[in-house]
Amino acid sequence: MQPLEVGTRVLCRWRDGKHHPVKVIERRRLHSGGPNDYEYYVHYTEFNRRLDEWVRLEQLDLDSVENDVDEKVEDKVTGLKMTRHQKRKIDETHVEGHEELDAASLREHEEFTKVKNIATIELGRYEIETWYFSPFPPEYNDSLNLYFCEFCLNFMKRKEQLQRHMKKCDLKHPPGDEIYRSGTLSMFEVDGKKNKVYGQNLCYLAKLFLDHKTLYYDVDLFLFYVLCECDDRGCHMVGYFSKVIYLPFAEKHSEESYNLACILTLPPYQRKGYGKFLIAFSYELSKKEGKVGTPERPLSDLGLLSYRGYWTRVLLDILKKHKGNISIKELSDMTAIKAEDILATLQALELIQYRKGQHVICADPKVLDRHLKAAGRGGLEVDVSKLIWTPYKEQG
Amino acid sequence: MSRLSFRPRPLDYNKKLPIVKSIKDFEDDETPTSTRTQMLRLVAEADNETQVHQVASKKTVSEIPTPEYVIVDTYERDYSPTFNQPASYLRARGARAEIGDFVEYDLDNEDEDWLEEFNKERTILPAEKFETILFKLEVLDHKARERAGVITSTLGSPIPVLLTFDAASEALQALSIQYGVFQSIYGYWKEKRERWLKPVLRRLQPPPPVNDTNPYNVFRPREKAHRLHTRRVRRNLDQAKNLLEALIKYLLDEKSLIQREEKKRDVMDSEVSLQRIQMKYKNETELLEDSLALPEMPSFQSKFVSSEDEILDTDDFPHNRLRFQPHGLIDSRLVLPSGGGMKREIRRRPVPFTWLHKLDPLEPVFLFTKPLVPEKLAAARIVPPVGSRGHNFRGRIGRGGRIVFDRWNPLMHTPIECSEYMPPKPRSATHN
Numbered sequence: 001m002q003p004l005e006v007g008t009r010v011l012c013r014w015r016d017g018k019h020h021p022v023k024v025i026e027r028r029r030l031h032s033g034g035p036n037d038y039e040y041y042v043h044y045t046e047f048n049r050r051l052d053e054w055v056r057l058e059q060l061d062l063d064s065v066e067n068d069v070d071e072k073v074e075d076k077v078t079g080l081k082m083t084r085h086q087k088r089k090i091d092e093t094h095v096e097g098h099e100e101l102d103a104a105s106l107r108e109h110e111e112f113t114k115v116k117n118i119a120t121i122e123l124g125r126y127e128i129e130t131w132y133f134s135p136f137p138p139e140y141n142d143s144l145n146l147y148f149c150e151f152c153l154n155f156m157k158r159k160e161q162l163q164r165h166m167k168k169c170d171l172k173h174p175p176g177d178e179i180y181r182s183g184t185l186s187m188f189e190v191d192g193k194k195n196k197v198y199g200q201n202l203c204y205l206a207k208l209f210l211d212h213k214t215l216y217y218d219v220d221l222f223l224f225y226v227l228c229e230c231d232d233r234g235c236h237m238v239g240y241f242s243k244v245i246y247l248p249f250a251e252k253h254s255e256e257s258y259n260l261a262c263i264l265t266l267p268p269y270q271r272k273g274y275g276k277f278l279i280a281f282s283y284e285l286s287k288k289e290g291k292v293g294t295p296e297r298p299l300s301d302l303g304l305l306s307y308r309g310y311w312t313r314v315l316l317d318i319l320k321k322h323k324g325n326i327s328i329k330e331l332s333d334m335t336a337i338k339a340e341d342i343l344a345t346l347q348a349l350e351l352i353q354y355r356k357g358q359h360v361i362c363a364d365p366k367v368l369d370r371h372l373k374a375a376g377r378g379g380l381e382v383d384v385s386k387l388i389w390t391p392y393k394e395q396g
Numbered sequence: 397m398s399r400l401s402f403r404p405r406p407l408d409y410n411k412k413l414p415i416v417k418s419i420k421d422f423e424d425d426e427t428p429t430s431t432r433t434q435m436l437r438l439v440a441e442a443d444n445e446t447q448v449h450q451v452a453s454k455k456t457v458s459e460i461p462t463p464e465y466v467i468v469d470t471y472e473r474d475y476s477p478t479f480n481q482p483a484s485y486l487r488a489r490g491a492r493a494e495i496g497d498f499v500e501y502d503l504d505n506e507d508e509d510w511l512e513e514f515n516k517e518r519t520i521l522p523a524e525k526f527e528t529i530l531f532k533l534e535v536l537d538h539k540a541r542e543r544a545g546v547i548t549s550t551l552g553s554p555i556p557v558l559l560t561f562d563a564a565s566e567a568l569q570a571l572s573i574q575y576g577v578f579q580s581i582y583g584y585w586k587e588k589r590e591r592w593l594k595p596v597l598r599r600l601q602p603p604p605p606v607n608d609t610n611p612y613n614v615f616r617p618r619e620k621a622h623r624l625h626t627r628r629v630r631r632n633l634d635q636a637k638n639l640l641e642a643l644i645k646y647l648l649d650e651k652s653l654i655q656r657e658e659k660k661r662d663v664m665d666s667e668v669s670l671q672r673i674q675m676k677y678k679n680e681t682e683l684l685e686d687s688l689a690l691p692e693m694p695s696f697q698s699k700f701v702s703s704e705d706e707i708l709d710t711d712d713f714p715h716n717r718l719r720f721q722p723h724g725l726i727d728s729r730l731v732l733p734s735g736g737g738m739k740r741e742i743r744r745r746p747v748p749f750t751w752l753h754k755l756d757p758l759e760p761v762f763l764f765t766k767p768l769v770p771e772k773l774a775a776a777r778i779v780p781p782v783g784s785r786g787h788n789f790r791g792r793i794g795r796g797g798r799i800v801f802d803r804w805n806p807l808m809h810t811p812i813e814c815s816e817y818m819p820p821k822p823r824s825a826t827h828n
Contacts, residue, residue: 015464047461112611125471129463135612137598139504150475157505159470164523165502166474178485186486194488197599200615215614218603232477268465301460325412332409339409352407353416359407363415388485 003027003038004065011064012042012055019061021045025052026115041115048301050131050211052116109212117141118208122162124150124236126268134207135215151234153201172234174198174226179389180281185380186235187281188226189389192219199224202240206264212298213262221245222261223392225285227278229269239265241278243285245392257338259286259293263303273379275306280382283314286336289391294338311337311345312375319351319363326361499524501531501597510584520577529571529578533559533585534597536567550605550617554593557586667796671763763793773799788812 004010004024011019022042030037040060043052113133120129122145136155140146146155147162151171156162175198176190192199199219207213222242228235241263260282265275279295286293299307314335319326332339346352349371351362468474503511503523511526537559541547544558561582568578585596594601604613768791773780781789781801790812794800803812 050463051461122468124475125468126465127468128465131463135614138612154502156502158508161502161504161508163474164527166476168499168524170498172479173486176488178487181485188486190488200598203615216616217618218615221618230479230481232479233475234479267462270462305460319415322415325414327412328407328409330412343407343409352413355416358414359405359411360414360416364418 001036003036004040004060005067009045009066011061012044013059013061014044019064020047022055022060048211050209052114054119113211118146119144121146121148121155121205121208122159123148123205123266126266128267130208131267132208132211134204136204148201148205150236153198153205155201155204173228173230174224174235174237176224176226179225180382180387182383182386184230185277186228186230188228188235190224190226192222192224196220202226206240206262209264209267210262211300225278225281227274227281237266238269239263239274239278241282243282257291257293258296259283259291259336260295263295263306270302273377275302276310277380277382279306279310283336284382284384284387285389285391288387288389292332292336292338294341307341308345308348309375311341312349312371315342315345316368316372316375319361320365320368322363499528499531500599501527501534503527503530506588514580520574521581525571525573526581529568529573529581530585531597532568532571533564533582534595534600536564537589538595538597538600548602551594551602551613552605555595555602557589664795671797763797764795766793768792768799 004027006024006026008024010022010024012022014020022044024040025043026041027038028041029035030039037057039054039056041052041054043049116130116133117136118130118134118140120127122128136146140155140157143157146157147159148155149162149165149169149171151173152169152175154165154169156165173186174188174190175195176188178186179189180187190198190202196219199222202224203213203215203219207215221244223245224240224242226240227238229238230236242261244258244261260279263275263278263282265278282295283293295303295307314337315331318331318334328339328342331337331342335342343352346361351367351371353360353362503526507526507530508523511521511523514521537557538547540558540563541555546556546558548555561579564582565575565578573581589596603615603617604610606616608616773791778799780791788811789801789803790805791799791801804810805812
């Protein structure tokens with residue numbers, strides 16, 4: 001039979017055993033197969049492209065093949081499978097996510113990164129499926145798997161190379177200053193300028209799990225806050241966030257109040273509250289700096305969810321206890337959350353109402369509790385008394 | 397009113413907003429509540445059933461499916477349990493490059509394959525040693541390029557190998573490698589290095605240039621170019637405006653300079669023609685003048701002007717004039733009393749330069765080329781200043797016929813060494 005064309009729409013059996021609609025993104029001949037034996041790189045149209053993967057022909061339901069697909073049908077297919085709520089979420093993500101990328105550069109980005117180059121990585125205790133393309137140096141093009149040293153984050157193509165490296169590697173924790181420790185949890189601040197190779201390694205690694213992260217710029221101007229779980233083998237990275245060093249002369253960043261550039265919780269540690277901890281930590285640093293902050297856009301779907309949750313929890317906790325009137329500015333000063341983010345959060349929860357010619361905040365305890373419940377638990381708390389840190393510009 | 401029929405005012409961040417603690421507060425004013433308030437009330441009074449529904453829909457969103465991970469079974473062997481967390485917070489140490497002994501290089505597939513082939517019959521070279529040697533070769537080559545001053549800040553053209561075999565084997569003597577083995581390693585490294593066109597050790601590779609568009613070439617140096625286009629345009633406009641202003645100012649300066657020079661030339665021209673007319677007139681009336689000239693001389697206003705004054709050629713510093721004069725060396729009565737603010741060259745009155753007639757009446761224009769004749773000076777009762785305190789004077793006829801005594805060579809900017817013209821001693825310093 002003839003191989004399927006790129007662009008074909010078909011149903012594909014996924015890991016849950018069910019068939020899901022996919023679009024063929026790319027195809028390649030199997031090394032061991034005949035002239036028409038191909039495998040296909042497919043995008044599950046219901047899901048984020050982090051789930052795109054190479055599949056064998058057996059997984060595809062060939063009866064469902066649609067070669068000539070027009071956009072209306074596509075909308076119908078995906079539209080039917082989603083609740084209105086889900087669809088709204090995705091629309092919002094789309095709008096909020098790409099405010100800095102125009103349609104053309106977005107298409108270019110998607111084209112260049114449409115197929116993942118690295119399929120899995122080994123990092124410490126875990127072998128992790130990657131989510132997105134990452135522009136590793138050309139010498140690594142021929143490798144589907146990479147082995148990372150979990151401390152210095154050097155990456156190699158063969159396990160033996162990693163094992164040889166582990167015998168000599170002199171690091172047991174990120175190469176920066178520990179600025180927070182609570183129980184087994186430690187936070188390290190790594191200066192990208194002083195640890196160029198580590199910073200670059202971390203960016204290569206993070207890009208595997210972040211879609212719209214740019215590796216365009218040097219790591220010189222970044223500080224990396226690496227969160228670790230520590231045991232007798234060392235400090236194991238669970239996630240990190242990066243932050244652009246505040247420079248009075250760096251035009252772009254001095255006027256914006258960004259307190260976070262990229263944020264990532266590694267997949268094995270996700271849904272355990274670490275992401276919320278990282279967000280909370282970034283705001284604690286902003287409070288110490290005496291500034292309000294906001295994350296750089298675009299936020300990924302998961303990032304936006306975490307941020308919404310954090311903002312909701314922090315703001316509603318205040319509103320529950322607060323007596324008397326309060327302005328958005330006061331809320332911003334108390335939380336270091338940027339006023340725009342506060343307003344957006346309260347409006348999304350429909351807590352700001354226009355009554356008798358003025359805006360009021362609705363803080364009915366039952367309504368607040370319901371929103372708080374939906375926002376999920378706060379997870380790990382940041383114990384500010386354990387943060388020992390000086391803002392960068394005050395450091396020597 | 398079931399919907400808001402007007403647009404609410406934009407929210408002021410600084411304005412204190414009342415916090416309404418109960419939904420019922422909303423309903424006090426209007427009986428027909430807005431749909432939104434109704435929804436709020438529904439939510440507030442929600443029974444368990446609706447709550448379950450809400451949580452369910454929330455759950456589908458928060459559980460965005462993600463790729464999976466598995467536990468590595470060799471982990472416990474690969475990573476040794478040798479970490480002792482100190483009681484105090486850990487501090488960063490120097491970067492690896494500064495520590496020195498650490499072998500930063502990890503063998504890659506190619507190295508391993510070559511080594512396997514090299515060690516085929518018996519193990520001549522352990523992997524760790526091979527790794528160390530390759531690392532040192534990279535560092536030595538980098539140092540050689542540093543010494544040659546050919547380190548580039550960005551990766552443009554291929555980076556040549558500068559480390560020679562002899563230099564490398566000498567530098568690595570301490571590792572005591574067999575000559576033949578080292579020759580093979582050096583050959584392998586050099587071949588690989590030249591094929592890569594850049595250092596093999598990632599730390600030593602320069603970043604790609606800022607304008608590189610290859611998406612694989614990441615970590616480009618940060619430059620101003622990353623700013624938003626609109627802002628860049630605006631900044632260029634500012635720059636252009638400044639340049640333009642500077643240019644206009646320059647042109648205006650030039651113009652006024654030219655005008656000034658033209659004016660000076662005109663003044664010169666009119667002075668020359670004035671002198672021509674005077675000479676002509678005097679020629680015609682020579683006899684008559686000659687007989688009358690001498691008795692008139694006391695009315696001739698001669699002035700001594702220091703040469704600095706003339707070089708300045710300006711009336712902008714009238715009050716400085718006295719300062720330039722060789723004070724105490726001139727008979728005070730010879731100083732023009734009102735000379736201070738006078739436009740000397742333009743407003744000079746035609747005066748009878750009677751003593752000049754004795755020179756060459758046919759060449760009256762270039763008076764300044766003529767030497768001073770002491771007898772004529774004496775006849776005109778012009779007393780040259782007396783050199784003292786190391787000053788000497790040289791007399792000459794200036795433009796327009798003034799008599800100038802220089803104590804400073806206006807061309808050489810040196811003091812007058814000795815007066816070429818030594819005037820006879822004045823008969824009386826207080827001559828009237």
